[in-house]
Amino acid sequence: xxxxxxxxxKQFEGLVAVSDVSFQVGAGDILAIIGPNGAGKTxxxxxxxxxxxxxxxxxxxxxxxxxxxxxxxxxxxxxxxTFQTTAxxxxxxxxxxxxxxxxxxxxxxxxxxxxxxxxxxxxxDKCTQxxxxxxxxxxLAEKTYSLVSTLSQEEQKRLAIGIALMSDPKIILLDEPTGxxxxxxxxxxxxxxxxxxxxxxxxxxxEHKMRMIMDLADRIVVLNYGEKIADGPPExxxxxxxxxxxxxxGEYIA
Amino acid sequence: MxxxxxxxxxxxxxxxxxxxxxxxxxxxxxxxxxxxxxxCLYAMATLSMNLIxxxxxxxxxxxxxxFGIGAYGVGLMTKAGISFWAALPVxxxxxxxIGLLIGLPTLRTRGSYFAIATLCFGVIVSIIAxxxxxxxxxxxxxxxxxxxxxxxxxVIGKLSFNSxxxxxxxxxxxxxxxxxxxxxLVFSLQGLSFMAIRNNExxxxxxxxNTFATKILSFVIANFFAGxxxxxxxxxIGSISPSTASYMLTFxxxxxxxxxxxxxxxxxxxxxxxxxxxxxxxxxLEEYRLLIFGVLLIVVIIFSPRGxxxxxxxxxxxxxxxxxxxxxxxxxxxxxxxxxxxx
Numbered sequence: 252x253x254x255x256x257x258x259x260x261k262q263f264e265g266l267v268a269v270s271d272v273s274f275q276v277g278a279g280d281i282l283a284i285i286g287p288n289g290a291g292k293t294x295x296x297x298x299x300x301x302x303x304x305x306x307x308x309x310x311x312x313x314x315x316x317x318x319x320x321x322x323x324x325x326x327x328x329x330x331x332x333t334f335q336t337t338a339x340x341x342x343x344x345x346x347x348x349x350x351x352x353x354x355x356x357x358x359x360x361x362x363x364x365x366x367x368x369x370x371x372x373x374x375x376d377k378c379t380q381x382x383x384x385x386x387x388x389x390x391l392a393e394k395t396y397s398l399v400s401t402l403s404q405e406e407q408k409r410l411a412i413g414i415a416l417m418s419d420p421k422i423i424l425l426d427e428p429t430g431x432x433x434x435x436x437x438x439x440x441x442x443x444x445x446x447x448x449x450x451x452x453x454x455x456x457x458e459h460k461m462r463m464i465m466d467l468a469d470r471i472v473v474l475n476y477g478e479k480i481a482d483g484p485p486e487x488x489x490x491x492x493x494x495x496x497x498x499x500x501g502e503y504i505a
Numbered sequence: 506m507x508x509x510x511x512x513x514x515x516x517x518x519x520x521x522x523x524x525x526x527x528x529x530x531x532x533x534x535x536x537x538x539x540x541x542x543x544x545c546l547y548a549m550a551t552l553s554m555n556l557i558x559x560x561x562x563x564x565x566x567x568x569x570x571x572f573g574i575g576a577y578g579v580g581l582m583t584k585a586g587i588s589f590w591a592a593l594p595v596x597x598x599x600x601x602x603i604g605l606l607i608g609l610p611t612l613r614t615r616g617s618y619f620a621i622a623t624l625c626f627g628v629i630v631s632i633i634a635x636x637x638x639x640x641x642x643x644x645x646x647x648x649x650x651x652x653x654x655x656x657x658x659x660v661i662g663k664l665s666f667n668s669x670x671x672x673x674x675x676x677x678x679x680x681x682x683x684x685x686x687x688x689x690l691v692f693s694l695q696g697l698s699f700m701a702i703r704n705n706e707x708x709x710x711x712x713x714x715n716t717f718a719t720k721i722l723s724f725v726i727a728n729f730f731a732g733x734x735x736x737x738x739x740x741x742i743g744s745i746s747p748s749t750a751s752y753m754l755t756f757x758x759x760x761x762x763x764x765x766x767x768x769x770x771x772x773x774x775x776x777x778x779x780x781x782x783x784x785x786x787x788x789x790l791e792e793y794r795l796l797i798f799g800v801l802l803i804v805v806i807i808f809s810p811r812g813x814x815x816x817x818x819x820x821x822x823x824x825x826x827x828x829x830x831x832x833x834x835x836x837x838x839x840x841x842x843x844x845x846x847x848x
Binding site: 359 | 713
């Protein structure tokens, strides 16, 4: 197992946002986390990526305990993420945004930057190479020099995924990557996620669009009021009585 | 091709350099020459302030404090008989080191809290300079600071710094050094990390940038150059007092930066030269000058938050956007193009 979450609990004052949640993700899988609003999905992401410290429980990446690491250290372990409200460097251009995502792969610091040492130049060339590769992968090559503010919603969401891909992560956490998009755009993002899976990247995704997630996910974890109420392949989960009651209701007919 | 200017950028820079080198033959008088020399020093200070405030987005208002630390360092050391060329780097490093100590607690705060904390530190520096009489001479300050130690040359004799021309070339050399370091930093992944923190600190953190260490680095570099310019100032002017570290200076530089252009390399220099020169030429308006600058500042902040260079840059970029072919063919993200286009 690539990532293991064991008995994760997060309390905010009196509120239990995440309660004793455990799940595992195998390498190359797409795991979906679903649940009604306020079920604790984003909190789980924030706990994994180090933005919030858990109250108790453990997070293991390839059997290494990463529970109390800072966000930038978690990123260095190979876990990248996107945010629910699309987070980008909106003062900068598309290629600058991507280049920043490569920073953690470089070793150069102040002196090598000033003297443009051989190591610095190698990093620069590798970074350029990677930027071009990711631009092609996310299909934004034509927008290389555009300012982020001139991109469409869907392009911005692809760019956010692109930034995460720059560091060659083992796992990528996508928080509602198609939130607020129309069906056509949702399909293009879904296709991008499938393409990522093909390159061997493990994906954990939070989504509300049931039809999309049932097609896409290898496994689904269902949260409700911070607790895990189901965990299994899509067919199984969609027939689970507790899930239908809590979340799917009449909306999804399996 | 639209607005493509008639020359290549490189020729443009060489032209400016050539002009800078001929300044001593063009200045009308000693008084004006002195203003130009001060502008060079203040341009250094403003450029370095731009690194932490403009590029990294952390509004440090302690800049004159570090300028003062550099000035007192050089003033006291050279009066004790130490060579200027040893005292200057030591003083600048001292400013950088104190910057590290101050940055460790204050850079954990954000936004206005950081501005207030650094402003307080700046005030404390000038109070210490005024009160530690046995070391700093109190409010009378340090006087009779020797000019930079002459540099001996084997054949021609030695290069002394008694003439304004020699002093001008000295400060010009240091200004170019500052500009060189800032240019290398800004057009690199390191510079992009600074801008990433300014733009979206949470995302910068999430993509693996150690934001705290990066902010510290920016703050320390900025304070090194503040100390450096302060050290040269002390030696050229010959006397310093607590007002050398006064927060009023910080706010002057802030005005240069805002009017010239935040987060641009040319903006701070243009601001540091244009505003003092304008001030001199508007002498006849007496105190009303400040009124004019006040209104100008408000107008600029409302209509062009990135100052004069911000306007020029956006026009420049629009012309470039119409002609994307020129930029095609994957060059390094932060090189060549301007990575800081609009706030």
